[in-house]
Amino acid sequence: MTTEYTTRMGDGQRIFMTREQILADLKEGMADATDLGEIPDLSEDELDKLVDIIAMPARMVGVEPGKEVPVTHDIGTIRIDGDQGNSGVGIPSSRLVGVMMHERAFGADTMELGHIDYSYKPVKPVISNEQQTMEVCQQNTIVPLLYGAMPNLGLYYTPDGPFENPGDLMKAFKIDEARASIEGAAKHATRDITWIMQKMMASGADGINFDTIGAAGDGDMFASLHAIEALRKEFPDIYIEAGMAGELTLGLHGDLQYDGKVLAGMWPHQQAEVVSKAGANIFGPVVNTNTSRSAAWNLGRAVTFVKAAVKASSIPCHVNMGMGVGGIPMFETPTIDAVSRASKAMVEVAGVDGI
Amino acid sequence: MSKEEMFKELADAVISCKKDAVDAAVEKARSEGIEPAEIIEKGLAAGMNEVGIMFERGKLFLPHVMLAAGAMESGVTILEADMPKDTASKKLGVIVNGTVEGDVHDIGKSIVSTMLQSAGFEVHDIGRDVPLQDFIDKIKETNADMVGLSALMTTTLPGQKAVIEMLKEQGLRDNIKVMVGGAPATENWAKKIGADCYAENASEAVAKAKELLV
Numbered sequence: 001m002t003t004e005y006t007t008r009m010g011d012g013q014r015i016f017m018t019r020e021q022i023l024a025d026l027k028e029g030m031a032d033a034t035d036l037g038e039i040p041d042l043s044e045d046e047l048d049k050l051v052d053i054i055a056m057p058a059r060m061v062g063v064e065p066g067k068e069v070p071v072t073h074d075i076g077t078i079r080i081d082g083d084q085g086n087s088g089v090g091i092p093s094s095r096l097v098g099v100m101m102h103e104r105a106f107g108a109d110t111m112e113l114g115h116i117d118y119s120y121k122p123v124k125p126v127i128s129n130e131q132q133t134m135e136v137c138q139q140n141t142i143v144p145l146l147y148g149a150m151p152n153l154g155l156y157y158t159p160d161g162p163f164e165n166p167g168d169l170m171k172a173f174k175i176d177e178a179r180a181s182i183e184g185a186a187k188h189a190t191r192d193i194t195w196i197m198q199k200m201m202a203s204g205a206d207g208i209n210f211d212t213i214g215a216a217g218d219g220d221m222f223a224s225l226h227a228i229e230a231l232r233k234e235f236p237d238i239y240i241e242a243g244m245a246g247e248l249t250l251g252l253h254g255d256l257q258y259d260g261k262v263l264a265g266m267w268p269h270q271q272a273e274v275v276s277k278a279g280a281n282i283f284g285p286v287v288n289t290n291t292s293r294s295a296a297w298n299l300g301r302a303v304t305f306v307k308a309a310v311k312a313s314s315i316p317c318h319v320n321m322g323m324g325v326g327g328i329p330m331f332e333t334p335t336i337d338a339v340s341r342a343s344k345a346m347v348e349v350a351g352v353d354g355i
Numbered sequence: 356m357s358k359e360e361m362f363k364e365l366a367d368a369v370i371s372c373k374k375d376a377v378d379a380a381v382e383k384a385r386s387e388g389i390e391p392a393e394i395i396e397k398g399l400a401a402g403m404n405e406v407g408i409m410f411e412r413g414k415l416f417l418p419h420v421m422l423a424a425g426a427m428e429s430g431v432t433i434l435e436a437d438m439p440k441d442t443a444s445k446k447l448g449v450i451v452n453g454t455v456e457g458d459v460h461d462i463g464k465s466i467v468s469t470m471l472q473s474a475g476f477e478v479h480d481i482g483r484d485v486p487l488q489d490f491i492d493k494i495k496e497t498n499a500d501m502v503g504l505s506a507l508m509t510t511t512l513p514g515q516k517a518v519i520e521m522l523k524e525q526g527l528r529d530n531i532k533v534m535v536g537g538a539p540a541t542e543n544w545a546k547k548i549g550a551d552c553y554a555e556n557a558s559e560a561v562a563k564a565k566e567l568l569v
Contacts, residue, residue: 010541011541011542011543011544013543036412036413154460154461154462157461160459165461165465167461167462167465167466167468167469167480168465168480170417170418170421170465170469171421171465171468171469171472171478171480173421173425175418175421175422178418179418215462216462217417217462218416248413249413250416250417250462250466251413251415251416251417251418251419252416252417252418252462252466253416253418254416254417254418254419255418264413264416265413265414265416266413267413290555291540291541291542291555292541292542292553292555324538324539330538330539330541332509332539
């Protein structure tokens, strides 16, 4: 009887597959990435290595000695306290305690301070509170502490902001108006992010994390790249981490360019180039998980995309790994077997510099 | 020019997203005596299908999809004169689409609405953070064939289940298809709550809506 190994579906369901089935799904996932991104296949050796990682008998796996990479956390400061079913564990604690726990107990190499709303725009009215918290955290820790949130261009459209919703305009065939709305929103977002970081840098922040660039499409990315550029110019030593929202930059505008390159339709290896050009220190590629496919399919796809990004990037790549990204199943608390296997694969096969 | 070449010219005109090119290709096909239904099905609709594929592959973007849909609509309008009344402008189905209460995510749901609309469905996008009763009210008002329920957070996902329960309570469930989507939704979740389908992305939403309604 052929040996079957325990693995997962993209929604976290436990399934059993033979080595041959795992390899077939890895190849299929890889083929999807190479076809879409027009990037190279993984080698036979790399595919075999991925099969070995998935088929490892231990529930939790780790990288080989000497291959350890830096690990940072995004909204981790409020993950301890968070109690809304959003991955938080609901232990009453301040954001300072959250930072200190990650620094001193969990081994985080860098940390981020973030507000519960977790978008830049709503930080404006509470900037003094955020500055004070940053200062107190900096006085009590030595871990590099970034300020982070989502660029979230969606908050600049009605009913949350001054610009008409491009989705509504588009449905009414008002294409030019939709594009003008996106361009206006992007200018506001760039201005806000830059202003917020001027304040946070004055309070001792070590840098900024752009979390989920492109979540609201190419305008979101356009705003973020211009904010990165402005911040690099004003603060030459600022540490800028630019993490994406997905493997494909959605074209809600379609014609926005940065450095002469159309942003819509960019895949991770192309995103890396413009992010680096804008002045970021770290690129955070993201590949979303398809819940209807196996973990092997998703991992083959994610590793192929990320490997190409690592190769193309002139700055270090810290891949996003977590619920529903990086080949990890979409599940509220992703299982450690899937998280550790996908992370090991990203380090040892895709060659990422950090997570 | 053979019929196949003519169909290709029509499809290419739609893919070019140019209304003038579509109008010219439609007039040319008419003058060659091709049936309006064939012009639409094998030419214009085939072009729109290709546009959908290119959108999914990151080669064309939302504005292009809308421009192509507008161009196709213009071509269909020209053909209406040659078609039996009521058949030309017939929509593929009526769909109510929205993001459930408590969830302010809008963009993914809007893309799905736009793609469904451009594929030929009559779409009533009722927005985001929609009170659950509003879905029921809109379904009744529009006599909808399908409702799309989006949720982007694990905390709002139960809203999808609640709407299905409300449809059952009000005796509407047998007459409407339910599609669910959004980052935390999955195929298994759709089965568990008794939805008719789950769509991973906008292109899949169109394909599944056609599968269920056309």
